[in-house]
Amino acid sequence: MTDNDRPRRGAAAPRKTAGAFDIRNIIGLLLGxxxxxxxxxxxxLDRAEEKTGGVNANLWTGLGLAVAAAVFLGWARLRPIVVPEHVEPAEPDPTRPGPTRRGH
Known part of the structure; x- marks a missing residue:
């Protein structure tokens, strides 16, 4: 075992993140x-400024959506959702409607 193969003291274990399935990435992609x-x-294309009072509505709305997309994607990149390694299965709840598991 070389020095590069050994886990370092105080080094955090690799974290699994939600990645592409994070809703902020999906929203950011759609807005983008x-x-x-x-x-x-x-x-x-046609600016239709006579319909909007002299404002290029497509340009300004597109710019706003691009900025919002950058915010969502940056937020997801800077503060990723960490998926826990192990999650305990939920116990059956008799007060909760829905299908129940049958033990064999």
Whole structure:
């Protein structure tokens, strides 16, 4: 066993995170897609400024959505959800409706 193979003192065990299944990543991705589409529409398609009082609504909404997407993705990256190694199974609750497990 070399020095690189040995666990270091005080080193934290590798943590499992929710990763792609974290809801903040999903929301950030969706907001980012819509934001990029609206930015594209604001720059290159019909701006329809006469309908919005002289404001390029697609551009500003797309920019807002892109910023919100960056916030969600940054939040998920900086504070990931840590999945516990072991979770105890829930005991059957007779007051809770739903299917029950039958022991054989």
């Amino acid at each position: 897609i819509y934001g990029v589409l609206l930015l594209f529409a604001g720059f290159f």
